[in-house]
Amino acid sequence: MAYVVTELCVDCKYTSCAAVCPVEAFHEGPDTLYIDPDTCIDCNACQYECPIDAIFPDYDVPDKHKESIAVNQSEATKFPVIVNTKPPLKGAKCIDPSK
Numbered sequence: 001m002a003y004v005v006t007e008l009c010v011d012c013k014y015t016s017c018a019a020v021c022p023v024e025a026f027h028e029g030p031d032t033l034y035i036d037p038d039t040c041i042d043c044n045a046c047q048y049e050c051p052i053d054a055i056f057p058d059y060d061v062p063d064k065h066k067e068s069i070a071v072n073q074s075e076a077t078k079f080p081v082i083v084n085t086k087p088p089l090k091g092a093k094c095i096d097p098s099k
Helices: 016-020 045-049 067-078
Strands: 003-005 026-028 033-035 055-057
Touching: 003 033, 003 067, 016 026, 016 045, 026 067, 033 067, 045 055
Parallel strands: none
Antiparallel strands: 003 055, 026 033
């Protein structure tokens, strides 16, 4: 099992989840984050840190976001590892966590 960042993260890219990851499984793309399933140890720390609920265990990804499982697997290692927090993008597609 691994955790998966869904497309809910696109244009948001909140990074508190990456900062709590003990194994540096997060990778930073231009407009979203990805989790490398080969690095993820299923500790669940990231899921609780995500302010927009964009992270799920692979067995619990909602049907409408199932393609995110393959996307994380294929895209994660194309981008650099991220371990620190950065300001979020808060772009046009971003969900406001305060609502």
